[in-house]
Amino acid sequence: MDVNDIIRPENMVYAKTPILTDTVMHYCPGCPHGTVHKVIAEVIEEMGIQDKTIGISPVGCAVLAYNYIDIDWEQAAHGRAPALATATKRLNPDKYVFTYQGDGDLASIGTAEVMHACNRGENIVVIFINNAIYGMTGGQMAPTTLLGQKTATTPYGRDAKLNGYPLKITELIAQLEGTCYVTRQSAHNPAAVRKLKKAVRKAFENSMMDKGTSFVEVVSTCNSGWKLSPVQANKWMEENMFPFYQLGDLKDR
Amino acid sequence: MAVKGAIVVDTDKCKGCGVCAANCPTQTIALSKQVNGKGYNFAYMENPDNCTGCTNCATVCPDAVITVYRVKI
Amino acid sequence: MAEKILMKGNEAIAHGAIRCGADGYFGYPITPQSEVMETLMEEKPWETTGMVVLQAESETSSINMVYGGATTGKKVMTSSSSLGISLMAEGLSYLAGAELPCVVVNVMRGGPGLGTIQPGQADYFQAVKGGGHGDYKMIVLAPASAQDMYDFVGLGFDLAFKYRIPAMILSDGVIGQMMEKVELGEMKPRRTAEEIREQCPWALTGKTSDRNRNIITSLALDPNVQERTNIRLQEKYKAIQENEVRYTTYMVEDAEYLFVAYGSMSRICEAAVDQAREAGYKVGLLRPVTLFPYPEKQICDLVPQLKGILTVEMSAGQMVEDVRLAVNGKVPVEFFGRNGGIVPSPDEVYEAFVKLFNK
Structure with a gap:
């Protein structure tokens, strides 16, 4: 059978969702930000909630997320996205409100905002991209950088005495009464992406059920920051990140 | 039942x-x-x-540049 | 017959918010303004008007909640005092950069640092010259009574939405804490979702098929874009300067000397004017009601009849710089102030006038 006989509209089984814009993403080749954006966009399309969703982009590589998902967006000061989301949702309870934050944004400068938003049980979704590094500023240590991991500010590897320990903030978040769903996912292979999509959908659905905050961590790579190829970075993540940041649901009620 | 697939990559x-x-x-x-x-x-x-048109490639593609087609034969 | 109720200036802020149709208040306790949130919590407006009231975990969060609410075209506000406003500096710059309307109340205390809980006016520079980073301004209203506190919430929102700019009510511990009769205006209903869609096409109301997505951001990676934005902001500030100056005067018609004072100090100075007049000196008072836009032209217009100006503030001398800029050396401008939480008496102001102008 000729390829041209297969490539026909009626045979199409997967195409880019129209909720993703046609703008080429500024992310590095292989960066999972794109995959997670796509997953969120697909969930928005499948739930039919484009006109009811407000996204909040952080400071970090994903600051320009508003260029890629075709919904209304607000751009937050560094770490403050959960504070923005709190007010946006409380004033607009009919909207699906989500923050999209990296590890520096959420687990370092924005620790107070995310903890308190989750503790109040805001009916929002928090998407947390944990790649254990500051990508945008050039690969410095993040709160989630692993012990021994080399970054621009831990050139000899993260040393607990000098730099403290990697922060499992998702475990802390799961302890808070205000959260209803806390899960740790990844996006490095097809099965992981499909599971992530289910998690994101559940989180969005929760936000309309007055159950509290849904928190989805995505253990991710930063191949540029890690100085590996995209495929090598995925392997490094499986071998080094997953044993410490174990995948799965931490809380679901 | 056998299937056959094809992908189109937005090469730009x-x-x-x-x-x-x-x-x-x-x-x-x-x-x-x-x-x-x-x-x-x-x-x-x-x-x-x-x-086989399994869509794995498109699912993991960070830039959503792959469209997948599949037919039963 | 309009209702008149005895209340603190801080309580008037709360009632002004509810009655002008505010959608949300986000705050953090700090003396001397905690009665604002306490009153709101006691009034429970969420049961009547639907207004949201929330105690945040910090001033940093409350100003960012204001940002998050303002993006959706809602009338949102916060209040704090001096050091709390310092914590909000980043958020205020973001609000100005993203051109979001909101009302921020600063019930000033004496500083710097933790300072004192007694009243001060030493945040003038911070409010008027931009306490955060970048070339930005806020509309700054200076209330001198509990009634002003009440009225300026609604006025602040009107101006903030007219120009898409944060409006600050720059009050102080005297005005916040003193009790006066306040005439409550009519209840204005909160705007409906349809009204917001119509009046604020920029607001995040949900991307529908009939419009492009709305993005609220202050980011411009391209410096050309940023400069264009800044030029547009400056044009907006110019329009505000031309159209929105507010001030009051007292006994200026034949005045040879002019007191310039705002907020609680304008009331002290009014008493000092009376004292000076009794002693035979032709003294008047100009009270700027808007600190940005500043009534520079209005002060300048009085110069031909003046022999001198005395600026009085509860600071080491901040607004006096704007008075000097306004008159540009054409008439001597002197300063008298107490600070660190000390409120000068009319006697002190009068004596300073006599001494500084060799009477």
């Missing part, structure tokens, strides 16, 4: 990260020796006969 937007090729269960995809306008070795069907 592909960044040649290779995540699709690494996740292709049938070794259909490879990175081209040619480069696109941005200098990336874009993905293409090196072995089109192998493709």
